[in-house]
Amino acid sequence: MESKIFRDFLIQRGLKLTKERMAVLNQIFSIHGHFEPEHLYLNIRNSEIKASRASVYRTLNLLVESGLVERISRSDKGNVYEHTYGHSHHDHMICTTCGVVIEFFSESLEELQKMICTEYHFAGTTHTLEIRGKCRTCQKRKK
Amino acid sequence: MESKIFRDFLIQRGLKLTKERMAVLNQIFSIHGHFEPEHLYLNIRNSEIKASRASVYRTLNLLVESGLVERISRSDKGNVYEHTYGHSHHDHMICTTCGVVIEFFSESLEELQKMICTEYHFAGTTHTLEIRGKCRTCQKRKK
DNA sequence: AGCGTATTTGCAACTTAATCTCAATTTCAG
DNA sequence: CTGAAATTGAGATTAAGTTGCAAATACGCT
Numbered sequence: 001m002e003s004k005i006f007r008d009f010l011i012q013r014g015l016k017l018t019k020e021r022m023a024v025l026n027q028i029f030s031i032h033g034h035f036e037p038e039h040l041y042l043n044i045r046n047s048e049i050k051a052s053r054a055s056v057y058r059t060l061n062l063l064v065e066s067g068l069v070e071r072i073s074r075s076d077k078g079n080v081y082e083h084t085y086g087h088s089h090h091d092h093m094i095c096t097t098c099g100v101v102i103e104f105f106s107e108s109l110e111e112l113q114k115m116i117c118t119e120y121h122f123a124g125t126t127h128t129l130e131i132r133g134k135c136r137t138c139q140k141r142k143k
Numbered sequence: 144m145e146s147k148i149f150r151d152f153l154i155q156r157g158l159k160l161t162k163e164r165m166a167v168l169n170q171i172f173s174i175h176g177h178f179e180p181e182h183l184y185l186n187i188r189n190s191e192i193k194a195s196r197a198s199v200y201r202t203l204n205l206l207v208e209s210g211l212v213e214r215i216s217r218s219d220k221g222n223v224y225e226h227t228y229g230h231s232h233h234d235h236m237i238c239t240t241c242g243v244v245i246e247f248f249s250e251s252l253e254e255l256q257k258m259i260c261t262e263y264h265f266a267g268t269t270h271t272l273e274i275r276g277k278c279r280t281c282q283k284r285k286k
Numbered sequence: 287a288g289c290g291t292a293t294t295t296g297c298a299a300c301t302t303a304a305t306c307t308c309a310a311t312t313t314c315a316g
Numbered sequence: 317c318t319g320a321a322a323t324t325g326a327g328a329t330t331a332a333g334t335t336g337c338a339a340a341t342a343c344g345c346t
Binding site: 017 | 331332333334335342343
Binding site for chain 3: 014015016018020021051052053054055058
């Protein structure tokens, strides 16, 4: 469970498990899909246990370091994150017209990337692939 | 030649070809590889024909719209761009230890992405693939 | 359970990249 | 050449995210 992982991460670093940190963690794992820090902060403002903007950002950074959360892109309006625990690796297609995000995964793509890394003697650990274009709906809408 | 392309782009949009815009264009195409807007601005400050920061940023956006320049990533410290004219498509491996950027291209990777797009009924136009990890040198350096 | 201390919090001030405002200047079609 | 429309530069502004610091809190120790 994610809170156990986070707790262990904090202990191992000599950090403390505060209610604010738990509030941020819970809020993130109650969100389905992607989120922006500001949106996250607003949700927390309206929840039972609150946390300041500073704490939200600080906790978010800790969560990224712990590996529970990943920053998946930087839009013109700040970062976009998603939680990765219980959420296997995937890449994104982003519609430049309506902004919809389609998640996809391809084993062949992963394999191919591994091969390319080998070829370049590069020890790849993570990657981000973002394909931009038009989603099915927006293609139709275009006269 | 890039200045002709830019000129045509401007005319087609009813915009004007100013010396400041040319200065930005020339500076960008004299840079080999990647650049950051602030760095670009500083170079222009020291060149023959100068342009203000505002003009540099405005021109940069126009160049991206014209397709001559591409924004390849958003680091913690702002955006990174590169010119694409006379510079065929490629992706990047970024060493998380020393920051070196390795450019690579794989036809199979491109093909595979096209297939995936078809599968998802997505009309992909551009993509960015960034593989992070350790470069050959940093792997060796690691005891 | 209570103590002591190192960590954390919240607030507001700050930082940094990038955009905007607007008066003065420049481009360029006619 | 002329004049309308676009552009420029300087500085103000915006917005995301970070930081300093005094007060509050978590938690190992006894």
